[in-house]
Amino acid sequence: MDSVYVIGRDAVPSYLRLDSGESLRMTLVVPEGESCRLALEVDLDGPGASLDLAGASMSTGTEQVDIRVTVRHNVPGCRSEQLFKSVAGGSAKVSFDGLVYVASGSVHTVAHQQNHSLLLSEGAVCESRPQLEIYADDVECSHGATTGYLNPEELFYMRSRGIPEEQARAMQVEAFLAPIYNRIDNDR
Amino acid sequence: MDDLLKDLTRQEYKEGFVTEVEQEFVPKGLSEDIIRLISAKKQEPQWLLDFRLDAFRKWQKMPEPHWGHLKLPRIDYQDIIYYAAPKKDSERPKEIDPALMETFDKLGIPLKEREVLAGVKSKEVAVDAVFDSVSVTTTFRKTLADKGIIFCSFSEAVREHPDLVRKYLATVVPAGDNFFAALNSAVFSDGSFCYIPKGVECPMELSSYFRINAAGTGQFERTLIVADEGSRLSYMEGCTAPMRDENQLHAAVVEIIVEKDADVKYSTVQNWYPGDAQGRGGILNLVTKRGLCRGAGSHLSWTQVETGSAVTWKYPSTVLMGDNSSSEFYSVAMTNNWQQADTGTKMIHIGRNTRSRIVSKGISAGHSQNSYRGLVRVNPGAVGARNFSQCDSLLIGAQCGAHTFPVIMNRCPQAVVEHEATTSKISDDQLFYCGQRGIAPEDATALIVGGYAREVLSRLPMEFAVEAQKLLSLSLEGAVG
Numbered sequence: 001m002d003s004v005y006v007i008g009r010d011a012v013p014s015y016l017r018l019d020s021g022e023s024l025r026m027t028l029v030v031p032e033g034e035s036c037r038l039a040l041e042v043d044l045d046g047p048g049a050s051l052d053l054a055g056a057s058m059s060t061g062t063e064q065v066d067i068r069v070t071v072r073h074n075v076p077g078c079r080s081e082q083l084f085k086s087v088a089g090g091s092a093k094v095s096f097d098g099l100v101y102v103a104s105g106s107v108h109t110v111a112h113q114q115n116h117s118l119l120l121s122e123g124a125v126c127e128s129r130p131q132l133e134i135y136a137d138d139v140e141c142s143h144g145a146t147t148g149y150l151n152p153e154e155l156f157y158m159r160s161r162g163i164p165e166e167q168a169r170a171m172q173v174e175a176f177l178a179p180i181y182n183r184i185d186n187d188r
Numbered sequence: 189m190d191d192l193l194k195d196l197t198r199q200e201y202k203e204g205f206v207t208e209v210e211q212e213f214v215p216k217g218l219s220e221d222i223i224r225l226i227s228a229k230k231q232e233p234q235w236l237l238d239f240r241l242d243a244f245r246k247w248q249k250m251p252e253p254h255w256g257h258l259k260l261p262r263i264d265y266q267d268i269i270y271y272a273a274p275k276k277d278s279e280r281p282k283e284i285d286p287a288l289m290e291t292f293d294k295l296g297i298p299l300k301e302r303e304v305l306a307g308v309k310s311k312e313v314a315v316d317a318v319f320d321s322v323s324v325t326t327t328f329r330k331t332l333a334d335k336g337i338i339f340c341s342f343s344e345a346v347r348e349h350p351d352l353v354r355k356y357l358a359t360v361v362p363a364g365d366n367f368f369a370a371l372n373s374a375v376f377s378d379g380s381f382c383y384i385p386k387g388v389e390c391p392m393e394l395s396s397y398f399r400i401n402a403a404g405t406g407q408f409e410r411t412l413i414v415a416d417e418g419s420r421l422s423y424m425e426g427c428t429a430p431m432r433d434e435n436q437l438h439a440a441v442v443e444i445i446v447e448k449d450a451d452v453k454y455s456t457v458q459n460w461y462p463g464d465a466q467g468r469g470g471i472l473n474l475v476t477k478r479g480l481c482r483g484a485g486s487h488l489s490w491t492q493v494e495t496g497s498a499v500t501w502k503y504p505s506t507v508l509m510g511d512n513s514s515s516e517f518y519s520v521a522m523t524n525n526w527q528q529a530d531t532g533t534k535m536i537h538i539g540r541n542t543r544s545r546i547v548s549k550g551i552s553a554g555h556s557q558n559s560y561r562g563l564v565r566v567n568p569g570a571v572g573a574r575n576f577s578q579c580d581s582l583l584i585g586a587q588c589g590a591h592t593f594p595v596i597m598n599r600c601p602q603a604v605v606e607h608e609a610t611t612s613k614i615s616d617d618q619l620f621y622c623g624q625r626g627i628a629p630e631d632a633t634a635l636i637v638g639g640y641a642r643e644v645l646s647r648l649p650m651e652f653a654v655e656a657q658k659l660l661s662l663s664l665e666g667a668v669g
Contacts, residue, residue, distance in 0.1 A: 105586070119601040122568060128596040133257075134611050137583035141611040147566075147598040148605070 003027070004184055008034045018078075020046025027183050030057035030065050030086075037066045044071070044078040051080040056180035058173075059092035060120065066094075072101040073109045082113040085180055087173055089120035095127035100134075100141060107138040117147040118176055201461055204431035207291040207401050211320070214271040216404070220244065223374055226271045230343050230377075233350060243363035243373030250367045256501055256530040257559040257591055261435055263472065268437060270375045272320040272402040288324050292317055295428060296655075297397045299325055313393045313424070314339055318409055320402050321377035328392065338383040339394055342410055345381035352383055356414050360443040360480045360507070368439040368501075369476040372408045376441065379409035384419035384450070393422050393649055398440075400429035400460075400471070406437035413443070415450035417483065422453045424652055428496075429461045433469045435498060440475040448483025448510065453491070456504075457652050459659060460496035467526025467555070470498025477504040481513035484539070488513075491647045493656040494521040494529060495663045503561065505534035508542035508570075518644040519548045520656075522637075522663050523556030523588070532562035532579075532594075537570040537603065546577035549641050551660075552588040559591040566603040573603035581611040582640055584633065634661040 005012045007030045018024055030036055042051055057065045071080045086094040100111045117126040130143040150172045158168035174181075214225050223244055227237040254260065274285055284299065292299050297315055314328035316339065323341030332339050338349060345353050363373040380396040400407045415421050429436065438460065446452050454477075463470025473496075479488040490504040506515035517533040535544040544564070552558035560579045581590035592609045614636050622632035637660060638645075645653055645660075 104589075107586075117598070119598060119603075121601055124599075124601065126596075126598045128594075128607075130592075130594065130607070130609075132581075132592040132609060132611055133589070134581070134583070134591060135589045137586050137588070137613040139583075139611060139613075142609060143592070144606075144608040145594070145596055146604070146606045147596060149601045149603070 004029065006031060007036045007038070012038060012040065014039055015041045017043045017045055018049035018051060021048045022046065023050040023052070025052040026054070027180065028055035029180070029184070030055070030059070032058045032060055033063065035063045035065060039068045041070045042072065042080075044073050044080065045075060047075050047077040049078045053081065054083045054180050054183055055085070056177050057086040057094055058177065059087065059094060060089035061092060062090060063092045065092070068097040070099045070101065071111070072103065073106045073111060074103050076106050077108045078106070079110045080112070083179065084115045085117070085177055086126070087118045087120065087176065088124035088126050091123035093125040097129045099131045100143070102134045102136050102139055102141065104135040106136045109136065109139040109141065111139070111141045113143040115145045116176075118173065119147060119149050201431055203295060203428035203459065204461055205294070206430045207287055209285055209287045210275040211272050211402055212275050213269050213402070213405070216269050217266045218268070218270060218375065222270055226375060226377065229271065232346060235354065236346060239358070239363065240374050243370050246364040247367065247370035247374055250364075250370060253367050256561070257557065257593070258499055258501065258528045258530050260472070260499060263437060269402070269405040270408065271377055272405045273322040274319060274324075284325055288319055291319070291399065291401075292324070292397070295397070295399070297426070299327060313395055316341060316380040316396045318378055318380070318396060318398045320400060320405060320407065323378045323380070331391070335388050335391065336385040337388060337390060338381065340381055342376075342379040342381050342412070349381070349383070352414070353381065353412065356412060356443070356445055358443070360445060360478045361441050361476050366476060368474045369441050372410060372439045372441045372476070376408045376410040379411045379440070382413045382421070382423065384415045384421050386416045387418040389420040390422070393424055395424040395426065398425070398427040400436055400438065403432060406439065409440050411440070411442040413452065414445045415447060415452045417447045418449045420451045422649060423455070424649060425454070425456045426459070428459050429471050431461050431464070431469065435470060435472050438471050438473050438475070442475070442477040444479035444488060446479060446481045446483065446486040446488050449485045450483065451487045452479070453489045454479070454504070455648050455652055456492040457656050457659065458492065458494045458496050458500070462496045462527050463498040463525065465525050467498070470527070471496065472499045473497035474499070474501045477502065479504070479506045479515070481506060481508050481510050481515060484510040484512055486510050486513045487515065489516045489518075489647070490533065491518045491644065492520070493644070493648070493659065494519070494531060495659045497529070498527060500529040500531050502531045503534055505536070506544065507536045507538065508544065509538045511539040512541045513539055514543040516545045517547070518647045520551070520641045520644045520660070521548070521558055522551045522660055523553070523558045524663050525554040525556060527556045529557070530559045530561055532560045534563040535565070535575060537566040537573040537575070540570060541572040542570055543573070544575045546575070546579070547643055548579040549644055550579070550581040550590055551584065551637060551641070552581070552590050553584040555587045557589045557591070559593060560609070561593045563595045563597070564605050564607070565597045566600045566605060568599045570600050571602045573600060575605045577607040579607075579609040580640070581609070582637070583611065583613045
């Protein structure tokens with residue numbers, strides 16, 4: 001199953017349950033100007049279930065974007081991938097709170113979670129809470145989180161080749177969000 | 189597996205003995221009267237008593253924190269003896285009781301100035317030995333005093349250097365900081381005080397050794413370290429306690445102030461009694477440790493090896509206030525049986541170009557729960573701040589848990605924060621490889637864990653590294669099944 005949700009346009013489910021062998025590819029997009037508080041829970045209840053979840057947010061005004069995701073691996077042999085990227089400018093506040101829960105006995109679980117954020121301005125705030133709660137030993141779990149800003153060397157490179165600063169910055173942001181946006185193009 | 193479990197229950201916590209000495213106690217319970225009594229026993233000035241009472245009043249209004257990923261046994265604060273001290277021979281008040289001498293000897297802590305830690309012939313180490321609520325002795329004080337270094341018990345510091353203590357006490361961890369820090373501020377008994385003057389490099393390792401002995405007591409020590417401009421210091425801390433079926437409370441506060449261009453390295457090997465294989469007894473280790481990198485270019489490094497305690501609740505933190513200051517946190521936390529650990533660090537970036545690095549290695553075995561909890565916060569003015577965190581967890585056995593709860597808060601558009609964490613077990617391939625070369629599974633596990641923890645262990649001072657390695661393999665015993 002493939003699905004794209006644009007916040008402000010589509011209603012996003014708050015609970016999903018995947019049974020044996022089911023797989024879900026889901027992409028969430030928070031467009032500019034949209035504030036939201038999203039809470040999504042996913043239960044992986046059947047062996048072999050797989051979840052591929054991604055999200056992007058672009059906020060450059062006074063938006064407040066709050067995304068909370070809980071993924072529970074309740075049975076052995078499930079897989080989950082999460083990738084969330086957000087850009088915060090203006091005085092926007094973005095936060096991500098993601099929990100991967102692996103129940104006791106859920107061996108051969110593969111779970112990866114990533115959250116990357118870019119801060120564009122002085123007033124912007126970004127918070128990230130990637131969490132792992134693991135009660136089984138034979139698992140492969142990881143998470144990563146970064147927050148950063150536009151690389152000045154990249155900017156310099158582009159400007160030295162005649163690209164105006166404004167446009168160069170836009171390109172950097174676009175490149176940052178590309179892994180998420182590319183999913184949408186393919187889906188359509 | 190059964191045999192191994194049996195081995196484990198038989199495995200001894202070799203520091204678990206009790207020393208028979210005559211001790212004096214204050215009555216059980218906690219009230220303003222008890223605090224006045226403790227203060228009077230220590231002949232403290234009025235300002236310190238006021239500080240204690242103020243902390244106590246704050247504490248009374250605070251709820252016990254339960255946000256940790258821990259099942260904390262109920263603590264009855266009225267059922268604890270807050271002060272226990274070995275009795276001094278009234279005719280020879282200057283001499284150390286031979287029984288205490290023997291105790292520290294047995295623990296490998298030299299109270300005479302010619303010996304060295306753990307039989308390793310290397311540099312000399314100055315020790316402040318704390319037994320229950322009092323400091324027994326502090327070695328090498330003369331040698332250090334020649335350089336202008338003050339290293340003594342907290343009580344002595346209050347008597348002899350009241351201005352320094354008053355100037356720095358509770359500047360990093362305020363009395364009302366949190367529930368356990370407030371409790372400590374109200375009833376703290378002894379601990380170490382250390383002041384390194386401007387431009388002085390401390391010629392030897394300084395160390396504090398904490399020993400809980402008496403039953404029904406808690407230990408509440410307070411350590412205050414001040415490194416003045418351009419000074420250097422390496423500080424070590426160790427601790428053990430007897431085996432008992434009831435839990436004992438240990439709520440300490442450590443404050444470190446690092447001035448301009450000073451460099452402090454703080455190492456801990458925590459080996460409190462962890463409880464038995466059924467999870468009975470053990471120390472509740474609920475401590476607050478925090479350092480303030482106040483001056484520009486200051487540096488503070490935390491290294492900890494946590495193998496003991498039934499419950500560990502500990503977050504050595506650094507406030508990076510000075511520009512270009514930096515801090516590191518290296519940790520190995522090992523839990524076995526029914527131990528629970530919730531430990532990590534906080535890095536608060538305030539100054540420009542501040543840097544921090546976090547390396548945390550958790551190892552859980554048996555039925556234990558091991559969590560990393562951390563905060564990296566970058567304030568708006570911290571231009572050029574940089575943080576990197578790496579938190580790995582290793583699971584040994586199917587009944588344990590390993591958790592990672594980092595928080596990143598960034599408000600500066602010119603700062604970079606990176607965090608990564610992995611959870612895995614010792615792979616069958618690694619064990620097979622070792623087995624093929626004739627290394628038994630247990631030894632192979634110790635080998636792999638040693639390699640896994642090496643990045644942290646290699647940061648420890650020599651004297652500690654040897655002991656830490658031994659501790660890790662001991663704690664692991666019987667964990668492989």
